[in-house]
Amino acid sequence: MNQSTSLRILYVFCDYLSTLAALLLFVVVRFHLEPVAHMMGSVGAMMSTTMVRLELLLFPLLMLFVYWLTGYYNEVIMKSRLQELLETLHSALVGMAVFFLIAMINDVDADRFNTYKLISILAAILFSCTYLMRVALTTAVRKRVADGRICRHTLIVGTGPKADSMYARLKKVSRVMGFQVEGFVSTGKSADNCLRNCNVPVYTIDSLKNMIASGSIQTLVVISDDAGINPTLEIINKLLPLECDVLVDAEFYQKLSAPVRTQNIIGEPLVDVSHPMISGSTANIKRFFDVAISAVALLLIWPFMLVLALLVRMDSPGPAIYRQERIGRHKKPFTIYKFRSMYINAESSGPSLSSPADTRITPLGRRLRKYRLDELPQLWNVLRGDMSLVGPRPEREYFIRQIVEKAPSYTLVQQVRPGLTSWGMVKFGYASTVDQMVQRLRYELMYIDNISILLDFRIIIYTIKIVLTGKGI
Template structure:
C-alpha cells in the first residue's frame, strides 16, 4: 500500500512530465502564434486530469513494488485510456480540441516521459528511498510483524529489540534495556519504535517515550502500526477491549452513512446496467453455446446479520461441479469451463449480482458473501469472523481488491483482516477508492479463480 505523501510526490513527477509533453507538442505541431496552455486550455486540463486519473485507477504508482514489465503495462494502458478520454471530453470544445497530429505526439511523449522517470527510479531505488528501520520494545508477536513487513515493506530493516536478552530470534538481537530505548534508537538510526504486546514499560519509560513522540519521533503500538502499514487488522493481536476503545466501527450508529451508501448502491447499479447489458447478453449466449445447463447460477449466501439470501451469478462451472458437496475453489480448477475461466478472470460472472444490490441483499462495496457451510466452519476456527456480517456483503470490497480469491481457511483469515479494516474505517471516500481499485483489478486481473 502506498502512503499519501509518496503518491503525491510521484504524481508531481507525472504532472511535470505531462507539462513538458504538452509544451513540446504545442511548439512542434500547433501553428505559430498559438499557445498550448492559453489557446487549448480545455484540452490541456483534460489531458492532465485523465492521465492522473487513470494512473491512479490502474495503480501505476506501485513503483518499486512490482516487476518493471508490469509497470510498463499499467502505464501503457493508462496512457491509451487517458488520451481517448481527454479527446472525447474536449470534443465539444472545438477551439480547445487537439488535432490528431498533436494528440498522437502528446501520447508518445507522455508515455515516454512517464515511463522514463519510472525506469530511472528502478535503476536508483536504493539511493532515492529510505527503508524503514524498526526498533522493537518487547518481543511478543515479533515474528508476525516480521512477516507483515516482508509482505508490505520488503526493504524494511528490523534492527532488534530492547528488553530481556535471548527471548526471541524473530525480534533480532537484544540491543539493551527498555530505559535505553531512545538512546539506542538514535545510535542505530531507527526511524520508528514499535511497542509489542509485552513491551516492558513503566511510568518513567512511558513518560520519556511520550515526550519523544511529542517532539516528532515515530512511536506506535503494534496494532496501529499494522493497520497503518498493511491496511488490515491483525486478528492475532486485537482484543475485545481494543475493538471497543478503538476509533471506528461506528457504522450502525451513523444512519446518514447507511442511507447515503444505499442511495449510491442504487445509482451505481442502474448506471452500471447500461454498459453491462450488452456484455451480459453476450456472456449468456456464450455460456449457452458451450455447455448444457442454466445460464444463471443461484446459490444461498450469508448476508447482513447472518441472514441467508439467494445470490445470482453467471454459471462458470460444469453443472456437476459440486455433486459431492461444497468445496473451496482452487487454482486451475478443472470444474471451470473455458468461458467460465475468462469471465471469472475479469469478474463478469459477478454482474448478475446487480439484481441483489437493487433488491437490497447486497451493497456495491462490502465483504464477499460466503456460504453458510463455510461460515459455520470459519466462525469456529477464526476469531471475530462473525463481525464481517455486521455490514452487507458487496459485489466488490477491500479484501477483494487487496487479496486474491480465497481458497482455504488461511486465505479466509487473511481476507477477514482486510474486511475488519474496511468495517472499522468505512466511509464514502474509502468506497470510492475501492471502486477505482476494482477497475484496476479488472483491467489487470490477479488471483481470480
C-alpha cells in the first residue's frame, strides 16, 4: 500500500469520526432546544430511539459519499488549505440540506423557525468538527512532507543537461511540492551528465512497469526533446498506460496547442498530461452520473436491446454484437461492444473507415447507424468504466498512429475516458477519412479544455435530438 492510499484511508476514517461526533453533539443540542424532545426524558433515551440510531448509522456514511463527490480525497499529499476550507463549508451546507430533507422536513415541531435554527446549528457543528479534524491532519501531513517523510517518489524521464537542470530545480522545491527524485530514465541517449553531476541511478523505460506496480514510483517528469514534439510524444504515449502521474513542463504543453492552467505559484510549473485539468468534484460527479445513468438505462431498455439483437441476427448472418479493440484512457486497450451494422468479414482486407454509401453496411445496420442505436451496447462499457457517457470517441490504434502524425495534440484526448457520444460527434458526425478525424479532433480538444457537468448534459440533449430526428449519418 503506497503513501497516497494510506493517507486517503486516514482522511476517510477521520472524516467519519468527525461527522459522527458532530451528529452526536447535534443530538444533544436538539434535545435541549426542541420542545418535543423533552418528552423523551433524557439525551440517552433520545439516542436510543430507532430514528436517531438510523441517523447515527447512515448520516456519516452519506456524508462520506458527499465528501467523495466534492473530490476531497482525490489529492491527499499536497492539499490546498483554501480549497480545503471551501470544500468543507460546501459539504456542511449539503449535509444540512440532506439532513433536513430526510430527517426534519416532517418534524412535528410547529415552530418552523426553530427547525431552521436547528439545521443551521447542524451545519455549523458539522463544519467545525470536520474542518478542525481536517486542518490538524493536513498540517501534520504538510509537516511530514517538509521533513521528507512523506513524498512523491519521482523519476525524471530523460538525460543530459536539461534533465540535470530539472533535477536541481525539483530538489530546491522538494519541501513545497513533495518531489523526491529517485533517479533518471534513459530514453536511449547518453546518461553521462546525469551520472556525473547528480550521482543518482539511471533506469530503462522497460523497468518502469515493475517499479510503478510495486508502488516505489508515483510520478514521472518528462524532459522535452529539443528535436521536436513527436519524440517527446512517443515517450509520453509509452508512459500513459503505466497508471501514474506524467508531468511535463508548461512550455512543452503549450506546444500542443493547449492552454496552461495552474494554481501552483510557488513550486515548479509542471503540467499533468495524464489527467484533464478539471476539479476533483467534476471528475467524481461525472463518474457518478456515468454509473447511475448507464445502470438505469440498461435496466429499462434491455427488452428493446434484445429485440434489436434478434433483428440483427435475422437481417444478415453473423453475431448480433460486434466486438472490437479500441484505445481508451491512458492508451489502455479495451473491447467495445456495438450492434453489428456490417456484414461479417467486412474488414478482411484491413482496417478501413465507413462512409454513408458504404456497401459493407447491412440494410438494418444503416437504420441503426442513422438513429445511433448500434451504440446502445456501449452502455455496458460505460458501466464497467471503459468509457464515459460523454467524451472523445475511441479510435483504433491503426488510425491513432495516423492521426498523431498529422495532429500531435491527439495525445491529450487520452487523458479522459472515451465517450458514448462526444462534442465532435454532435458537431461533426462520423468521419470517413483520417483528415476528417483530424478535423473532428478540434471539437474533442475543446471539450477536454471545457469539461463540465453542464456541458455533458448539453451534449447528451443534442445527441438525443440526433437520435430522434435520425440525423446520425
